[in-house]
Amino acid sequence: MTIRSALAALSLLAAASLPSAASAQTLSFAEAYDRIAKSCGSDIERYCANAALGGGAVKACLDRNAAKLSAGCKSAAAETFQSLRKRADAQAAAVKICERDIGRFCSGVQRHDGHILQCLLTSSKVVSNPCKQVIVDAGWN
DSSP, X not given: OOHHHHHHHHHHHXXXXXXXXXXXXXXXXXXXXXXXXXXXXXXXXXXXXXOOSSTTHHHHHHHHTGGGSOHHHHHHHHHHHHHHHHHHHHHHHHXXXXXXXXXXXXXXXXXXXXXXXXXHHHTTTTSOHHHHHHHHHTTOO
């Protein structure tokens, strides 16, 4: 396994395996990949070179080897996974949080192909603050 493929798998699979957390803004998967690559690349090569690419195996390997990881990797991984966790949670919760706003401002809009999101973004001056925040946290604005 190459470090690039390990980090790609880590970035793409991490959000699905993480519990809830909070922060001001979330990272994109590309930003998460860059942060982990810069801070944990040598640790992944050293401790996780044989980790499978699927099912969060690289993250699990980092977790298992937490005591051996460099301080920079530990810090970056904690912050990165917290941000990915928040993004995934926001994406899962967005419809429920924005339900009232969708009913008020987007009732005639077709519910596919991003039309509802576009309506909410267009109506951002009147959409509720919780709805605005979940859209930002989900990485959609």
